[in-house]
Amino acid sequence: MMTYSAEQIISQLDKRKGGYFYIKLDADIINQFEQKKKTRLICTLDNKLTIRCGLNHLGDGHFYIILSKKNLELIHKKLGDTVHLHIKEDPDPLGVDIPKVLEILLEQDEVIKQKFNQLTLGKRRSIIYQINRIKNIDKQIERCSQLILSS
Numbered sequence: 001m002m003t004y005s006a007e008q009i010i011s012q013l014d015k016r017k018g019g020y021f022y023i024k025l026d027a028d029i030i031n032q033f034e035q036k037k038k039t040r041l042i043c044t045l046d047n048k049l050t051i052r053c054g055l056n057h058l059g060d061g062h063f064y065i066i067l068s069k070k071n072l073e074l075i076h077k078k079l080g081d082t083v084h085l086h087i088k089e090d091p092d093p094l095g096v097d098i099p100k101v102l103e104i105l106l107e108q109d110e111v112i113k114q115k116f117n118q119l120t121l122g123k124r125r126s127i128i129y130q131i132n133r134i135k136n137i138d139k140q141i142e143r144c145s146q147l148i149l150s151s
Contacts, residue, residue, distance in 0.1 A: 003088040022064040040095035044086040
């Protein structure tokens with residue numbers, strides 16, 4: 001499994017491009033990974049914080065990983081600071097944990113399971129992120145069904 005470690009500077013995109021904090025990864029590094037630009041990664045920052053993430057295009061042939069303000073605070077870093085980065089391919093192509101509510105729903109409802117499995121990995125991740133934002137279990141179940149069946 002391909003891995004990569006380096007010191008990188010924390011940058012920020014222009015506001016018109018979202019204003020995200022990010023770490024740049026050169027295309028020649030990403031092209032060494034099996035899935036190349038479709039690679040899901042496990043990223044460890046300063047040996048303190050490990051996150052699962054995906055790649056985004058910078059528009060110049062290179063890529064970047066978005067860092068949330070919360071994650072920067074956890075590692076006590078800010079814009080312009082250098083961070084030690086270690087990345088490796090995420091063995092799970094989905095790249096996120098499936099919530100228990102969704103797991104149970106997929107086990108119990110064959111139609112929803114088939115529909116979910118037909119979705120792209122990106123669409124599945126999107127549904128999981130939406131479900132995780134809902135705190136009420138009953139609403140999670142209801143929303144799971146709606147999101148999957150309407151996709």
